[in-house]
Amino acid sequence: MRNIKAEIIKEAVRDLFIKANYVISMDLYKKLLDAKEREESEIGKNVLEQIIKNADIAKEENIAICQDTGMAVLFVELGQDVHIVDGDFNEAINAGVREAYEQGYLRKSVVVDPLFDRKNTKDNTPAIVYVEIVKGDRIRLIAAPKGFGSENMSALKMLTPAEGVKGVKDFVVETVLKAGPNPCPPIVVGVGIGGTMEKAALLSKKALLRPLDQRHPDERYASLEKEILEMINMSGIGPGGLGGRITALAVNIEYYPTHIAGLPVAVNICCHANRHAETVI
Ligand code: SF4
CATH class of the missing domain: 3.30.1330 (60s Ribosomal Protein L30; Chain: A;)
Structure with a gap:
């Protein structure tokens, strides 16, 4: 059994949501470059150029790729030999999301009640969390903010x-x-x-x-x-x-x-x- 502190999870979640909002993955970046070459329409090429330039600026200047920084979706592969200590797993995740959206200057887009008062939770929590129990003593976290x-x-x-x-x-x-x-x-x-x-x-x-x-x-x-x-x-x-x-x-x-x-x-x-x-x- 391996002990992992809740604080470590919080920090990892925070860093991931900031990173995901600032930097697109290389496979996506390459696809956009390739799309720009293949696009036949001039306007289409121009739009792709703007999208690529936007991604470059976001990465270089540490700012969000888009104003809609999404709902915080998190996939967790939790090793069955992990013991989370010194805190609560779900609270650690939401604390990480809270810090990411605050410290990363990311828009808070979540409302408490979807139907009636629709008041903003003001910290982009709660996260949407999917946990899968897997073999081993590690935790794999995938942050996927969704606009x-x-x-x-x-x-x-x-x-x-x-x-x-x-x-x-x-x-x-x-x-x-x-x-x-x-x-x-x-x-x-x-x-x-x-x-x-x-x-x-x-x-x-x-x-x-x-x-x-x-x-x-x-x-x-x-x-x-x-x-x-x-x-x-x-x-x-x-x-x-x-x-x-x-x-x-x-x-x-x-x-x-x-x-x-x-x-x-x-x-x-x-x-x-x-x-x-x-x-x-
Ligand atoms: S769908 Fe939303 S998150 Fe995606 S680019 Fe458009 S505004 Fe931004």
Whole structure:
């Protein structure tokens, strides 16, 4: 059993949310550079140039990539041989989020009650936390702040098994077309297939974490990712929604076994600021 102090977790969470909000990952940066080369529309090229310049400035000057610094989503892989000491795990995470959004000058965007008074919590807590117990004595933390311009464009559908591959393709493309310019394209499309309703939604969010240059290890899913990406990029929505070829940078699919009677499909759209940062304690 390895002891890890709650304070260490708090500090790691704080640093991760600041980093994720200031610096985009290298795979995403490279995709944007490549998209700028491939984009046929002049306006589209210009938008991509602005997006890249914005990412450069954010990194150099330690400022947020976007004003919407998102809801603080945190994926935790918690080793079963870890013992958290000197504090509470959930409190440590929320304290880390609080400090990140305060010290990093990040916008606080969370309201206490989603329906009635909608008062701001003023520190961007509570975080959305997903914990998976894994082997070992380490904790892997992945911070993924999520803006709502793109989150609001996400969707879920319970297909029938008979709708199959075509049903999945149609639903993903339909969701992207409906979103149009709202999720700040070029987007990354996370797709979750299978499980139950909520499992599919979670898979679609997890899919956004996979490096954009990595296709699914199963060749059938990898070719489905490529095909859906081509279909989306035929839409003409383009960078910034101002027309062009590059509407999406990647489609990442994750799947899970499901019930004989169902085929849940979730689409989690993320903007060009597909932010995440990780560490292992
Ligand atoms: S969708 Fe993304 S880029 Fe657009 S405002 Fe929200 S966080 Fe910013």
